[in-house]
Amino acid sequence: MKVQLLATDMDGTLLDDHKRLTEKNCLALQEAHDRGIQVVLCTGRPYQTVKPYLGQLAIPCWLVTNNGAVIRDPKGNVLHTSYLRHETLIQVVQALETPPHLYYHGSDDHYTYVKSRWQRMKNIFSFERRSLKSRQQAAFHAVDTVLLSGLHRKVNYATFSQNGGQLANLIVISQDGEALELKRQQLEKIPNLFLTRSGHDNLEILDRYTTKGNALAWLCRHLNLDMGNVAAIGDHENDVSMIAMAGFGFATENAVTTAKEQAMHITCSNNEGALWEMVTLLDLKKQAG
Structure with missing residues (x-):
């Protein structure tokens, strides 16, 4: 089989632990693009937090954001959005407003909706500090x-x-693992939901059919490609569907066990150039010949 589309997760895969896009991984995606392969960024992030990285890549990228809920073309135009069902959202909000009370926010294909701007700023400040930004820069x-x-x-x-x-989608964020697990148990009682995680401190809430894998399948239909010609790489629970559905599934060395179990190949960690190793294993130069 020939790789026609390369899909990569961002945090924990394409980006290192300090949220940096390394030159090595940029070159890897440039190599894929130069070989005529479509590149897709598949992330739990909303579009606004992906945009700063697009300039660094300097190649056209299809975008699957919000953990598969929103699909955009390389110009940023929305092609498809998968929303939570009305009655389901009502039940989700009721569950989120019962103890334990944890921080959460939700997004559509444009805005982020918050209960408290102050709490959201605290959340972003904490996230930005992980990327080695100073307190002043993060604030x-x-x-x-x-x-x-x-x-x-x-x-x-x-x-x-x-x-x-x-x-x-909605995301619940807490450093309290027990409270997150309890909240997950509460939400699991609600029909038509897909619950997943993109990190140890969060819980992602989407429609039951909204996954990165299903989003890639939608995009393949749009581009008239076959999922057998897709190579996908990720590191966490929310990446399992696309790793399993892709013809060439990869997981990073730092990936969770469930992701590794679905992968054909395990690369080095996200801090060591996982995308570069993936492209090397795919042997794109030989494929092009």
């Missing part, structure tokens, strides 16, 4: 993202859901 980024960008909306979630508001 400025948090303020700019939440207050100045125009991309955040403060809502009463109960009213929002009851009045027909739509969300592509």
Whole structure:
């Protein structure tokens, strides 16, 4: 089989632990692009937090964001959005508003919806500090993202859901693993949900059919490609579907066990150039010949 589309997760795969896009991985994706392979970034992130990396890559990338809920073309145009069902969202909000009370926010294909702008800024500040930004840089980024960008909306979630508001996904964030597991158990009682994780400190909530794997299958139909000609790589629970469905499934050395179990190959870690090793294993130069 010939690889026609390469899909990569971002955090924990394409990016190192400090959220940096390394030159080695940039060159790997450039190599794939130069060989005529479509490149897709598949991430739990919303579009706004992916955009800064696109300039560094400098190649056209298809985008699967919000853990498979939103699909965009290389120009950023929305091609498809998968929303939580109305009644399901109402039940999700009710569950999230019962103890244990954990931070959460939701997104559609444009905005992020928050109960508290202050809590969201604290959340972003903590995330940005992991990327080696100074306290001042992290604080400025948090303020700019939440207050100045125009991309955040403060809502009463109960009213929002009851009045027909739509969300592509929600994410619950907490360092309390026991509380997250309890919240997961509460949400598992609600029908038509897909629950997954992209890190040890979060819980992702989507429609039951919304996965990275199904998003890639949709994109393949759009591009008239076969999933057997897709190579996909990831590291966490939310990547398992695309690794399993791709003709060439890869997991990083730092990946969770469930991802490794579905992979044909295990690369080095995200800190050592996982995409470079993936492209090397695929032997694209030989394929092109």
